[in-house]
Amino acid sequence: MAGDPLKLKKSDAVRALNSTPLGTVTNARQLDRYAQAGGWLVGDGKTINLLRLTAWLAHERHHPREKQSYDEHKDRMAARGRQQSAEGRDIGELPAIENRERRWQAAADFRYFCEAYFPQSFHLAWSDDHLKVIRKIEQAVLEGGLFAMAMARGSGKTTLAETACIWAILNGHREFVCLIGSDEGHAMDMLESIKTELDANDLLLADYPEVCHPIAALDGIANRCNGQLYQGDRTHIGWTAKHIVLPTLVPRGWSEAESQHPFVRNDGRSLASGAIVKVAGITGRIRGMKFKRPDGKSVRPSLVVLDDPQTDESARSISQCQQRESILAGAVLGLAGPGHKISGIMPCTVIRPGDMADRILDRDKHPNWQGERTRMVYVFPTNTALWDRYAELRAEGLRNEDGGRGATAFYRRHRTEMDAGAEIAWPVRFNHDELSAIQHAINLKLQDEAAFWAEYQNEPLPAEQPDENELSADQIAAKLNGLPKGRIPLGCQHLTLFIDVQQKLLFYVVCAWSDDFSGAVIDYGAFPDPQRWYFTLRDVTKTLTTVAPGTGLEGAIYAGLQALTESLLTREWRRDDGAAMKIERCLIDANWGSSTDVVYQFCRQSPHAALLLPSHGRFVGASSLPMSEYQRRPGDRVGLNWRIPTVMGKRAVRHVSFDTNFWKSFINARLVVAIGDKGCLTLYGDKAERHRLLAEHLTAEYRVRTEGRGRTVDEWKPRPGQPDNHWLDCLVGCAVGASVLGVTLFESTQSLQKPSGSLSLSKIQGEKRRGEHTRGRRRIGLH
DSSP: OOSOTTSEEHHHHHHHHTTSTTOOOOOHHHHHHHHHHHGGGTBSSSEEOHHHHHHHHHHHHHSOOOOOOHHHHHHHHHHHHHHHHHHHHBOOSOOOOSOHHHHHHHHHOHHHHHHHHOTTTSOSOOOHHHHHHHHHHHHHHHTOOEEEEEOOTTSOHHHHHHHHHHHHHHTTSOSEEEEEESSHHHHHHHHHHHHHHHHHOHHHHHHOHHHHHHHHHTTTOGGGTTTOEETTEEOOOEEOSSEEEOOOOOOOSOOTTTTSTTSBOTTSOBTTTTOEEEEEETTSSOTTOOEEOTTSOEEOOSEEEEEOOOOHHHHTOHHHHHHHHHHIIIIITTTTOTTOOOEEEEEEOOOSTTSHHHHHHOTTTOGGGOOEEOOSEEEOOSOHHHHHHHHHHHHHHHHTTSTTHHHHHHHHHTHHHHHTTOEESOTTOOOTTOSOHHHHHHHHHHHOHHHIIIIISSOOOOSSOOOTTSOOHHHHHTOBOOOOTTOBOTTOOEEEEEEEEOSSOEEEEEEEEOTTSOEEEEEEEEESOOOSSSOOGGGOOSOHHHHSTTOOHHHHHHHHHHHHHHHHHSOOEEBTTSOEEOOOEEEEEOOSTTHHHHHHHHHHHSTTTTTEEEEEEEOOOTTSOOGGGSOOOTTOEEETTEEEOOOOSTTOOOOEEEEHHHHHHHHHHHHHSOTTSTTOEEESSSOGGGGHHHHHHHTSEEEEEEEETTEEEEEEEEOTTOOOOHHHHHHHHHHHHHHHHTOOSSGGGHHHHSOOOOOOHHHHHHHHHHHHHHHHHHHTTOO
16 A cells, blocks of 8 residues: 555545455545544544544444434524624624824824824825814814815815814714715715725724724625624624715723723723714705614714815806805704704815805805815915016927926026015925926916916906896896786786797796886796706706606697696786786797697697797807898798798698897897886896896806808807706797787887788778879979
């Protein structure tokens, strides 16, 4: 026999046992089962002791185990499985705290916490602004209060806010932190950054093992949270995309010094036990945020971190700024619940003058937020001539692909003179190919001056210079006549309605007009009513299809038009002198997509068909043929840049086409006219805030003076980031409807506006005789 029979490999042992005159008696799988059952009695796990194996087999043969029933076997195996599962879910013993002194100091000193545990994030020397912000954050977390900070882009304000969140929960300063972003996705990104630090930061693992060790045991698998155990007890850890719940446990195995304050509470649990971090978007569901612990206690947020709670789009909107500001004052600051005050940290960027961040940072408007506005450059260099030359050299060098090296060489030669008078916030902030923070700041300014003043100085330049002939949204919203909603001003004799058809909503405006085109908006809205004072078409949830269930898009539009016209056209509107009036003309937009045929069908079948008129706005630019030069066919009705052509084709409903550029300029001119003057257009009510959204719609486009075909035309273009202009279209349509009714601004347009009535034969003959008489008098010199 080859090898030592007391120490055979399993394969050799099988070969040896099968080499006797008995022939094949076992195999590798059977021998492995023997080795598992006999354990150390038959071998060392890798080799087999043939003599001991023989003795063990003989013993098993002559001393058989008591037989178990199937149920007993099943229960035994289940218990064994539960034991193995529990052993696999248990995180084991907690490591000892590596550096108690470091943790002790970091618990009370936020700056030290940043430097000790996040050296890669905060590797540059602090600026004075950083130190000021750090002190404010520490005060807000430890003592309470609200703190808003606007810092230059790239200064680390978001990282500081995230680190403050980690510091607050790890050291037991706050048990519930709410992260709020401009939207939920933004807040989830912040939460993901915090989760990465808790899971992968070795320094935190070394000094906060009661938090980071259970997190590391998850291996990034959130499904393990529910079953995680520590010493047989559940940790109740939570680890999802929208919230974190730190493990609840009583550390065992620590030294007596480590178990004393401040590392554990009076009940023996770690300071961070059960701490919660949840996320939300500022316009999402914030009210009523709470968390119920396993012991039945409900907790509410005590610290809120708002990171850049506005977007570029919301900053351009007065209504959205006010909406977010009111949410901040109400829902956010009320998160702590009755009888409790919440602490808040808000890193922000001023995007436009007067936006939400600009107002929150203003201590006169919001003194409770203790706003701190920092800048990249506090004082610019005094030698502007050398910097102008630097700008020329840099621009020329970039065009010649030298990367700005020539300008940098110029700065190196004249650095003393060029730096004179400058006061920079963070002297160590500059790129590897730059010589100083001053040069870095000037390069950013030369790259995009508007972005520099907004993103780095927190003093954004005005977005645009207002045209003296155009009103701002604030001015439009404030142009009020003091009358209640739905009340017609004295002197107005006509009412018009325009309905703008969209896939989700119907927008409408009702206007009252006098014969000289003085007018007033007496009602406007959307159907179905979003029941919010601010909304956009993109974010509405109650749409046409929700109020007409079981119908397709066309059916929903038809049902919406039916309900809206029934409500508005049958109503009696009261004038200020008590006279009752009804809408005389209703135009309905028939330009939107597949709604054209639906609008025509509705106008033909509606019981109010006599008042309804499908409308088509046409873009007539400088290079287009003006409507006044369109070929006029018999039966066409022509007015001031509008036409009602003869009915032709399958639709068999007359419609109106009008020049949108002309009528938008016309409406703009009416809004510019001062109250009381002829041709002025006003809004109902006495509160400008009520009309913020309407004013945004009316200023959603701007005009560009364009020349072509020998004429100059105002062409209206949509402003970037302001997609909703539907009430502007409605107001334009109301004015066109008034013109169709015969309303005129100037006597010179009278012939264009009023329909030519029918003439009798006697009138025609009389006109002919008067013409002959006049020509005869001219021949004899009387004229």
